[in-house]
Amino acid sequence: MKRIVIIGGGSAGVMFVNRMRRDFTEDEVELSVIERSDKHYFQPAFTSIAFGLDEGEDVVRPTKDLFYEGVNLITDSATRINPKNNTVTTSKHGAVSYDYLIVATGAKLNFDEPAGMKEGLNKGEGVFTFYTMDGALKLRDAIKNCDGGTIVSMSSENPIKCPAAPINFILMAEDTMRMFGRRNKFKFVLSTPMQSVIPNQPYLEKFNSILDSKEIGVVNNFSPGEVDYKNGVVRSYNGKKINFDLLCIIPPHEGEQVIHDSEELGDAAGWVTCDKYHLLSNYYSNIYAIGDASDVPASKTMTSARIQAKVLTDRMKAVLEGKEPTATYKPEVLCPISPKNKKSVFAHYNYDELKPLYWNLILKGLI
Numbered sequence: 001m002k003r004i005v006i007i008g009g010g011s012a013g014v015m016f017v018n019r020m021r022r023d024f025t026e027d028e029v030e031l032s033v034i035e036r037s038d039k040h041y042f043q044p045a046f047t048s049i050a051f052g053l054d055e056g057e058d059v060v061r062p063t064k065d066l067f068y069e070g071v072n073l074i075t076d077s078a079t080r081i082n083p084k085n086n087t088v089t090t091s092k093h094g095a096v097s098y099d100y101l102i103v104a105t106g107a108k109l110n111f112d113e114p115a116g117m118k119e120g121l122n123k124g125e126g127v128f129t130f131y132t133m134d135g136a137l138k139l140r141d142a143i144k145n146c147d148g149g150t151i152v153s154m155s156s157e158n159p160i161k162c163p164a165a166p167i168n169f170i171l172m173a174e175d176t177m178r179m180f181g182r183r184n185k186f187k188f189v190l191s192t193p194m195q196s197v198i199p200n201q202p203y204l205e206k207f208n209s210i211l212d213s214k215e216i217g218v219v220n221n222f223s224p225g226e227v228d229y230k231n232g233v234v235r236s237y238n239g240k241k242i243n244f245d246l247l248c249i250i251p252p253h254e255g256e257q258v259i260h261d262s263e264e265l266g267d268a269a270g271w272v273t274c275d276k277y278h279l280l281s282n283y284y285s286n287i288y289a290i291g292d293a294s295d296v297p298a299s300k301t302m303t304s305a306r307i308q309a310k311v312l313t314d315r316m317k318a319v320l321e322g323k324e325p326t327a328t329y330k331p332e333v334l335c336p337i338s339p340k341n342k343k344s345v346f347a348h349y350n351y352d353e354l355k356p357l358y359w360n361l362i363l364k365g366l367i
């Protein structure tokens with residue numbers, strides 16, 4: 001019997017392990033998940049929480065309730081991966097041995113940069129983020145009570161989870177203030193560290209015209225170096241400034257500490273380096289990475305994680321059955337689409353439809 005250990009029981013880890021449990025009996029494969037949190041959040045809903053469109057109860061569930069019977073959940077932190085002896089060191093459960101290891105630790109938010117951001121967020125007056133549950137709730141109250149000024153949506157650095165989220169945020173903010181009848185009291189600014197808000201050239205012009213028509217200002221190539229929350233200004237590394245009354249900032253992302261602390265597994269930012277088609281570690285033949293944790297050049301989204309979990313299940317099945325794995329990961333590109341009536345539409349989920357799908361079908365590996 002083979003032992004497969006998954007570090008991380010977030011979206012990618014749960015989808016993968018449930019698919020495997022469905023396809024293999026407990027006599028064939030032992031499946032263990034090391035997950036430090038007893039709560040699992042449906043992160044895409046953080047955006048809708050910020051606008052009062054979602055309440056807490058459907059957004060969080062106990063981690064232990066997400067797995068099929070026969071998955072061994074170890075509620076603990078993995079502190080080091082030791083590929084030379086095929087073990088994972090944990091905080092409370094000692095060393096956990098594996099034949100195959102799946103790293104699904106997601107992305108960590110770095111609150112130490114830019115300077116002043118953490119202090120601004122803690123102060124909770126003009127600086128907010130919706131990339132955590134707590135942050136989304138604070139932002140919801142700030143948006144409700146904001147009666148004028150400049151609202152700025154800013155991503156600090158790439159890559160981030162769900163690259164469309166800061167764009168969605170500013171469009172929803174503009175729409176909300178219009179609905180409240182307060183649109184004329186606000187200015188809206190979207191700031192990006194990239195050369196343009198979306199990299200996809202064929203759609204960029206159309207997309208910029210949508211922002212123009214809503215009078216949303218765009219600042220490209222803006223890498224924030226300092227959030228001066230007392231004076232309501234963000235300064236970039238190259239001397240530019242953006243003033244704000246309400247700043248919604250997305251902190252830089254990096255790989256988890258356990259990747260930094262394990263030899264020859266990740267790059268300088270802590271993303272697990274692996275083959276972009278096979279999801280196999282560049283260094284070890286029995287370690288794979290899926291979801292936000294990996295360095296594959298795909299968007300860090302639940303959608304990508306879902307396809308990766310499926311591809312990896314197919315590959316693992318082949319490996320366990322002694323066959324040559326053939327399943328290959330082909331990243332999907334997130335982009336605006338212009339299907340009808342000469343109108344441009346930005347890819348957008350209906351969360352009311354997505355949430356039940358997530359809890360009842362996607363996490364169970366059924367679609």
Ligand SMILES: Cc1cc2nc3c(=O)[nH]c(=O)nc-3n(C[C@H](O)[C@H](O)[C@H](O)COP(=O)(O)OP(=O)(O)OC[C@H]3O[C@@H](n4cnc5c(N)ncnc54)[C@H](O)[C@@H]3O)c2cc1C
Pocket residue numbers: 007008009010011012013034035036037042043044045046047076077078079104105106107130131132161162165256258290291292293300301302303304305349
């Ligand atoms: C505001 C927001 C909006 C989003 N919108 C969308 C959207 O519209 N569409 C979309 O497809 N995606 C969206 N996403 C992105 C999506 O949520 C993530 O891409 C997805 O959750 C990635 O899954 P994952 O399993 O890789 O990481 P996660 O779901 O973050 O899970 C990682 C897990 O690993 C655990 N972990 C980490 N380190 C350790 C350790 N050392 N020991 C034990 N456990 C550990 C963590 O506790 C966590 O549970 C959004 C994200 C945010 C924040």
